[in-house]
Amino acid sequence: MQSPQAGRDLTEDDDAADTRSNAAGESANSPDGSVPARKRPKPGERRVQILQTLAAMLEEPGADRITTAALAAKLSVSEAALYRHFASKAQMFEGLIEFIEQSIFTLINQITERDADPALQARRIVFMLLQFGEKNPGMARVMVGDALVFENERLSARMNQFFDKIESQLRQSLRAAAERAGSQTPTVDANGRASALTALAVGRLQRFTRSGFKRSPTEQIELALGLLT
Template identity: 50%
Template sequence: MRTRGNRRQEILQALALMLESHPGHRITTAALAAQIGFSEAALYRHFPSKGKMLEGLIEFVEDTLFSRINRVLTEEQSGARRCQAIMWLLLSFAERNPGLARLLVGDALLGETERLRLRVRQLFDRIETHLRLILREWSITQVPAPDVGSTPGANLLLSVAEGRISQFVRSEFSALPTTGWEEQWQVLERAVFGSAASQPSSTQ
């Protein structure tokens, strides 16, 4: 017999798959129930609303990304390497999870409660804060001071990641976010870290 937790997980996995397989379309609870082989009433025994199902997916994204970001901060010491790893994490996560990428860009939240859009905005704000703190910590080791401040630098990095994910969703998942990323990162690294990008310091 499946447990309640397993049923909830099954519902969330089915919702993520439908977001991936029906790009540009809203997913109704009726369609989701048919996909799983449940009645709508059975869905609502596990989640009180579709909004709560979407919120469950957002929670999964948060838990996955921030646990890995914390690992990056532990394993990487260089400011540039930390930022590079976080950017790669965002892009590769979206590429592996197209349905969840729709959540990240808001495409799957059209017509849904404002609370869900706010939660996604807060997710990106938290990532930008991590990037800003990394850049601030790195900048105090640099003489002379970097040309680009930590706030505009972090915003630039996150904007590029968001743009690549948006292209991925807009192309119906054909424009992969990681395509050409190594070359693009080299451009970003020079823009944000300047000449120090190619001169790793033991103080970083």
């Protein structure tokens, strides 16, 4: 996962201090006093590792609330080490949300640029959204808000805005589809269908997460999309 930057960047001082500390210990134990080269994370690598681990922990059964202590233990680092890279746990979740936003909206742009049929655009956007959640179960829990229940409320608000943007894009595609089909009320038609498709996507993702990732969100989705577009 190539996560976007959020919070403070890695500092050379932190990594250099870790290197000096480790080198001193190895030098004391080495018969010839030589210090083996120590590979340290490149700038940004530790941040990505933290976010990847958080996402993986969200996939585990019973992961109702993940503490920074549990996350630090999973990474075999101190909690203080986490806060070198993120100012708070909320900022870690913001890093996951940024990854979701960038991934999904990049794919939406590709779909709208590639497919000339606006109705097909809408179907593919919803299918892509559900596929993304299925392939990234931890992210799906963030998307539907299950992982954010005990976190800062601004995170849930941001995910709500995410789905508002999805609905807006669907509305745009479906209005064009309605106009092409000769509808006398293309805006009304598009608004209703976009709302239904967004609700379908959210509902499918919720069912997926609350079934312990057993019920596929794309189950018989072609039939449902055909009825709504």
